[in-house]
Amino acid sequence: MNDDGTTQEQESAALLSFYQWCKNAILDWEKNDTQSGKPLGHDVFLPLMTAQVTALPSGHEFFIEGADTILEAGLRGGLALNYGCSNGICGLCKARVISGEVKKMRQHDYVLTEAEKSLGYILSCCNTAVTDVTIEAEEAEGVYDIPEQQIPVRIKKIDHPNDEVIIVSAKTPRTKRLRFLAGQQAQLSFDDIGSGNYSIASCPCDDMNLQFHITNNSDDPVANHLNNDARVNDTIRLRGPIGSFTLNENSPNSLVFIAQDNGFAPVKGLIEHAMALDSAENIHLYWIASGNDGHYLHNLCRSWNDALDNFYYTRINDDGNNHWMEAFIADLRSNHDNPLALDYYLCAGQGITAQIGSYLAENGIPDSQLKTDTQMYSLQQGPGQ
Template sequence: MAYQITIRNTGHRFTAEQGQTVLQAALAADLVLPYGCRDGACGSCKGRLVEGQFDYGSYSQKALSDQDKGNGYALFCQGKPLSDIVIEAREVRKAGDIQVRTLPARVHRIERPCDDVAILYLKLPANERLQFIPGQYLDILLRDGARRSFSMGNAPHDEEFVQLHVRHVPGGSFTDHVFGKMKERDILRLEAPLGTFYLREESAKPIVFVASGTGFAPIKSIIESAFRKASGRPMTLYWGGRRPRDLYMNEIPVHWATEHPGLRYVPVISEALPEDAWTGRTGLVHRAVMEDFPDLSGHQVYACGVPVMVDAARRDFTALCGLPEEDFFCDSFTTAADKAAGG
């Protein structure tokens, strides 16, 4: 049985076929609602269920608490209508002409800039190119039907290789493979492009980027594209890691900051050891932002990396620094463990 979904705040209407989530139905109708993990773990797709019967699906309490649910919220990547429904979504966009495709890719080169990060350079078949909006991610499709998400670290114009920055999650089946048996010339299957973590170009507000660890990858893609477009919006990048070596491409933003007066770069280290001889900023990366920007009310923030950082940034920037919720954009690098936590 098909049900009609109405988005109250925009007037869009579309149909969900039997068993489709709200997000799947919207995408099938060429409408993009905000989303990240599509796994009930990150909370990016949270919106209001205004009217109708609903199957909330399976999700983590961190992404949707009982209190959220009591206040009328639902996760649209998991929830399925059981009647015609009316919802409110934070943002609705037309899909545009970039199609999500499945492609093979060959592992051309693997670099290991530090112990727990691998940079994969993937080569697509001749005459194929990956169209995407800077900041988006792809899914690696595994043989058992599982998928693993990684953000493109190259800008779309830098198209010779698709670059992925992969952090090793000990005990994780795919990243254990990347750090163990994966070798150059291996073939992967990809689905791309995915996600809504990209620059809102219609805004002129100054931008604060906050990355932790490999959360640098999509931000690198966004910033390199912004330079190419000469966007002119002032940008400040905070990149956090435990030790200086966690900022595995530090020379790149250092170079950007010398070449581009519109970009300021602040590396932040939380657990430096004496042998690191670290003299820069210390502490949690989102706290460094708050020290420098006690008032974020006129900014847009793009945060990416481990869920604990992204969640703290969203909570503290909106509650303590006056950042409007609609000016906070993120990709939270959730794993199976986050979905399982309190699910």
């Protein structure tokens, strides 16, 4: 019961009818507005609305809220929609409206032909939905559907959460964002300094804000430069994406992620993507690291654990005596009745990968349910590791 005596059901029903009234108000206004080309409702009502978008042929669904474009909402919902400039220039985000009402949010330079318009084509980066809509839109099905991109990104922040890791936050230009799949990596280079490949530790649902967890290795020129000379707003040349340590989105299984040290980087991207998709029944993260501050984003993992009913976090200390393996097996057995109904994603060094791989194989887990990336883990450590 609310303070004013109404029930929560009554409050929800009132809100729903208010949203519907807003949507109808916009549509009515637009029918009558022949002067400005920009209806009053655009500014007043769009920030309040929610609509459901269904993308065909995949059948993926997502919600669009407020003044988000269909493209922004789709990416936030975990879809790998086809796009390029995000700004109405390239035409790559073209989609066909099958049913429902959309609203153009901004003018675009890309010219749709009259035939395309009559068939219902729109640019998803320039339109929002004002009712529930169904669209036909291209989505990447795998890493080969994503072209290589070269983007100058700016350093936003450099953090040293412990002595071993440098966290770099970087921002792409608004009109040249990085299209990638969660878990992939990119090559970063500084002019006249050097380059290296590093996992992207952020989610494609936020394609302008990228994060990398780079090993603080003095043999790595990129790490050295970040430690000594690089400053906020400096440019890093990014080339990518690279790699195929990505989520199998067609699997109905719950997900187990196992990371060693900063093998957590791609795992973090995968977990954030799985959360955006919201399709896995359960997600369990095992993070194996040594020392008091080896789990350098422990608070983030704990906050996921506290906020989400279907997320579990187990922190495992690697004391160098293989006790981590006993702890991992005990926790897996006590929390998962059926280990055969899980998909495992493992980013660790060769030793841990071999031990966990053998254990899972001995327990009947098929190869197809274990995805590993030791190569990415070694690259993450930098040269000479």
